[in-house]
Each structure stands twice: as C-alpha cells, then as structure tokens.
Amino acid sequence: MDGDRRAWRRCGLGGAVFAVCMIGTTLPTPLYGLYQEKFGFSELLVTVVYAVYAFGVIGVLLLAGNVSDAVGRKPVLLCGLVLAAASAVCFLSATGLGWLCAGRLLSGLSAGLFTGAATVYVMELAPPGGASRATFVATAANMGGLGCGPLLAGVLAQYAAWPLYLPFAVHLALVAGSAAVLWWLPETVRERRPLSAVRPQRPGLPPQVRAVFGPAAAASFVGFALFGVFTSVSPAFLAQSLDVRNHAVSGSVVALAFFSSTAGQLAVGRVGAARSLPLGCAGLLAGLALLAGALYWDLLLLVVLSALVGGAGQGLSFRGALSAVTEASPADRRASVVSTLFVVAYAGISVPVIGVGFLSGPIGLEGAGLVFIVCMAALVSTAAVYLLRHPVRAGT
Template sequence: MDGNRRGWGPCLLSGAVFAVCMAGTTLPTPLYPLYQEKFGFSELTVTVVYAVYAFGVIGVLLLTGNVSDTVGRRPVLLAGLGCAAASAVCFLLAGGLGALYAGRLLSGFSAGLFTGAATAYVMDLAPRGGSSRATFVATAANMGGLGCGPLLAGVLAEYASWPLYLPFAVHLVLVAASAVALMWLPETVREPRPPRTVRPQRPGLPRRVRPVFVPAAIASFAGFALFGVFTSVSPAFLAESLDVHDHAVSGAVVALAFFASTAGQLAVGRVGVGRSLPFGCAVLFAGLALLAGALRWDLLALVVLSAVVGGFGQGLAFRGALSAVAGASPAEQRAAVISTLFVVAYAGISVPVIGVGLLTVPLGLEGAGLVFIACMAVLVTVAAGYLLRRPVPARA
C-alpha cells in the first residue's frame, strides 16, 4: 500500500493500539490500596509488585529489542497483546500475591515488546513526509496510554461495581479489538524472516558516546525513578496522609504526570535538543522539590503541582537525552546504545522503588519519600552541573 494513498488512518490506528497496550501497564496503579486491604500486604510489597514490571521490560529489551526488524512488526505486536491479555487474566483471577507478581511480569513483557516495535510501526505507516507528525503520534500514544490506565481504573473503581475486576475486563475487550485492528493493518517489514533467525541484541556504549551518555543516563534514571515512586506509592500517600480515598482522584493525579511528560517531550522541538536536557533537569529538580513539600506539609495542591512539573521535566529531559544519545551514536550501533539508555531508565523505575519500600518500615512513607527525593535531587544536580561544563551539541 502506497504511503501517500493510505493517508493517516493506519498510522493513527496503530497509535491507538499502542495506547491500549501501554494503558494496561498502569491500570493497577490506583487499585493497590484495595489489593493491600484484600490480601493484607505491606507498602514494601506494593513497591516490589510494581518493580517486577520493570524487570520484565528490561529482560525483553535486552533479549528481543530488535526482533521486529527480523520477523515483522505485526507478529511482535500480537505477542505483546497476548502478554497484555494474559496479564489482565492474572489480575481478574488473582487470589493472592503470586497472581499479582505474574500479572505485573507479563505486563512488563507486553511493554517491552511494544516499546520499540510499535514506535517503528507508527513511523512505518505514516504517509511520506510525515515523520514529524508520526513522532508526535507515537509519543502521545506511549505516554498518553500510560496516563489513561490509572485514569480509567480509578474512575471505574470509584463509580462502578467490581473495582478489582471491571477495569481488567474492559481492558481485555480493548485488547481484543486491538488484535482485530492489527490483523487489518499491513505488515511494513519487507521479507520478514522466521523467528529462529533472531539473535539477542547486546547493549553497547562506544567510547565517543560516553560523554553524552553519562548525563543523559543520570537524568533518565532520576526521571523514571520519580515516575516509579509516584505511581507506586502516591495512592497510599493520598489515602494515609491526605485522607483522599477517592480512586478516581488518585488515578487522575498519576495520569497528570504522564500527560505532562507527553507535553514535555513535545516541547523539545521548541526548546531544542541542546537546551532541553539541562532545562529538563532544572524542571525535574523543581518537581522533586514540590513533591518534598507535599510530603512534608501534607498538601494535595503540591502533589498535583509536583505531578505536572515533575512530569514535564521528565519528558523534556528524557526526549532530550534520547535525541542526544541517538545523534552521538554511530548508525550501526544506534539501536544498541538506545537500548542501553532504556535499560538504565527502567532500572530507575525498579531499584529506587524497592528502596523506598524498604525505608517505609523504619521511616514511614513520608520519611522514605523524603530520603528518595534527596537522593534523586543529588543525581539531577550532578547531571545538570556536568551539562553546564560540557553542553550537549545542538546538532545531536
């Protein structure tokens, strides 16, 4: 099918499929307090359940990050939707922690399969000359989908029956519709090869990329860590410290962070790659400061502001980091370098989240959050200081 004749329909439809899959990865976020009440586990367990997702993403990125270039986009995306459906079934049938762990791991597999393949598919399906708009579609689908997950689950849990079941049943229906849409969309990889020809890709970091990669990786780690902690423990903080038990509100607060990240990523075009990384670090630092104030004085307004400001800073810094690293990488090693950056970013989602969970026992949720914020603020400051001395080239 000719790219100019098919128009934007297939590109937008593939973006919608991308959003459905990513929404499933954040669907449980506002429901964790209900699971705690049902199964009687601690805040540490919540953070571990959340972090299992990141381990699934990292594993898939390390082993099969380049698989869609070999076997085709649609088979990989159908496999991702299969993992998303299996994850929803685990949550629907959950009778204990084992099912939650399995559901989160499968959710991580789905995100790992979709992250690269769906982005490439959206770009492939765009009309000729529409790469810039296709990037917008992919960005909005990714981060917008992540934001829609907690929003959908929170609204259904608050205003409909069966709060621990209905969100996943709805998602199963959306996944089924997405699979039908994928079967209608064309394959864009010419002469796809059998799965047996796939070889795991290894993360790589050429020497010439390291000066750019170091501050980019630090900023990415801190930004994703903020997202990880915000999405895993903010519902509990809202309930315990602010007496906000409305699941729709907690879901909306988390969704704001992802929507703000989308805005931050889109702002890179105006700010420029050379300035977006240091500016993103500064905005991310402001978001961390607002979150510290929210924890210290128990103010909902500061929680909301920290979600918006921190999310915008994360999006600005990460899009700048990704652009800078890709621009500095040799073409033949670019995929491996980008995979390395994503591995660092998703490590930021998992490791600090578990650390916060461990600290909640001796320090409480607020104390653990303040320690986390202090550590992340140091990392962001180091990255910003490095960038002031050795700015990223604007052409990166």
C-alpha cells in the same frame, strides 16, 4: 491525497493499538490500596509487585528488542497483545500476591515488545514526509496510554461496581478490539527472516558516546524513578497522609504526570534538543522539590504541581537524552546504545521504588519519600552541573 489520508488513518489506528497496550501497564496503580486491604501485604510488597513490571521490560529489551526487524512488526505486536490479555486474566483471577506478580511480569513483557516495535510501526505506517507528525502520534500513544491507565481504573473503581475486576475486564475487551484492528493493518517489514536468525541485543557504549551518556542516563534514571514513585506509592500517600481516598482523584494525579511528560516531549521541537536536556533536569529538580514540600506539609496542591512540573521535566529530559545519545552514536551501534539507555531508565522505575518500600517500614512512607528525593536530587543536580559545563552539541 487519498493515499496520504489512508496512510494517516492507519498510522492513527496503529497509535490506538499502542495506547491500549500501554493502558494495561498502569491500570493497577490506583488499586494497590484495595489489594493491600484484600490480601494484607505491606507497602514494601506493593513496590515489589510494581517493580516486577520493569524487570519484564528490561528482559525483553535485552533479549528481543530487535526481533521485529526480522520477523515483522505485526507478529511481535500480536504477541504483545496476547501477553497483555494474559496479564488482565491474572488480575481477574487474583487470589494472592503470586497472581499480582505474574500479571505485572506479563504486562512488562508486553510493554517491552511494544516499546520499540510499535514506535517504529506507527512511523512506518505514516506517508512519506510525515516523520515528525508520526513521532508525535507514537509519543502521544505511549505516554497518553500510560496516563489513561490509572485514570480509567480510578474512575471505574470509584464509581462502578467490582473495582478489582471491571477495569481489567474493560481492558481485555479493548485488547480484543485492538487485535482485530492490528490484524487488518498492513505489515511494514518487507524482507523478513526466521526467528532463529535473531540474536539478543547486547547493551553497548562506544567511547565517543560516554561523555554525553552519563548525564543523559542520570536524567533518564531520575525521571523514570519519579514516575515509579508516582505510580506505586503516591496513592498510598494520598490516602494515609492527605486522607484522599477517592480512587478517581489518585488515578488522575498519576495520569497528570504522564500527560505532562507528553507535553514536555512535544516542547522539545520548540526548545531544541540541545537545551531540552538541561531544562529537563531543572524541571525534575523542581518537581522533586515540590514533592518534598508535599510530603513535609501534607498538601495535595503540591502533589499536583509536582506531577505537572516533574512530568514535563521528565518529558524534556528523556527526549533530549534520547536525541543526544542517538546523535553521538555511530550508526552501527545506535540500537545497542539506545537499548542501554532504556535499561538504565527502567532500572530507575524499579530499584529506587523498592528502596522506598523497604524504608517505609522503619521510617514511614513520608520519611522514605524524603530520602528518595534527596538521593534523586543529588543525582540530577550532578547531571545538570555537568551539562552546564559541557553543553550538548546543537546538532543533537
């Protein structure tokens, strides 16, 4: 019993370290408007700065997604914390667009290292038989950390001094504390190999996975694209169209989407993985419809409801997608298939967002948002219709 308690304490501390890293990836969200005022760049450049993060994540997933299996979890996670600290230093030193892009790229590299390694590490720290509870800890740490980033930055920017500096100074202190905790935690990889033995993971799609991968990837792409819009341009929409210039409010709206995603992922246990993917698609479609209403009628309530419903739909659909493609994959190709799904998901968090930024110049932010919604609704509707005609097997 004492051994189990110690293991759960370590599991919780590992989850806390995971959350601290993810906080840094969304910390700049409510601050983009302030950076625009300070450096005088367009909405398109805001989305480019935001999307640089996703390119960093994708690069790590492709080149080093399996490195912790060889060299150990702790060295990879410590490297991730160093990159997170370097990202905070870039934002603290920012004198122009280049610094912001560098900070976002380093943050993406950090998140890319943490996404797989920290999830597995948290589960390995749990006692035997605790896989389900450990999965909850990892999920809550990941999405909860993403949600706490804009909330923390928004509150500090609104109610404390130095809005462009204090959030990153606080995060730097949290990273330092997390490094001390991680140093104390045990290594879980017993047989380690040199870094030279690691080979990049190539995304792959065996024939038996292709039927389920299409709708799963489409739902993942749309869900992450919705998050991308919320975390990049929703503060600008709130300020320009709704005259909501309180950074704590804009940060809270974004945080709500991530917290709702956590709830959606947890609901998969009750709903069942087979039903969570089509239900998640329906939630995403409803969230997009609410966001369209918010853009058309300029209503804050609909923005909040879109974050709640769309976030829950994203959580349901993504965990359902992950379960479906994992179940359909042969054991020796599972890692490459999951990597391919994550690459598609993170493409969703970057490419459509840049498109919104590009269109916001000629047709305005609201018009660009409506074009985005129509395209994403068509994509997720196609996936939903396919899933209704070809249901995911109950075993997934």
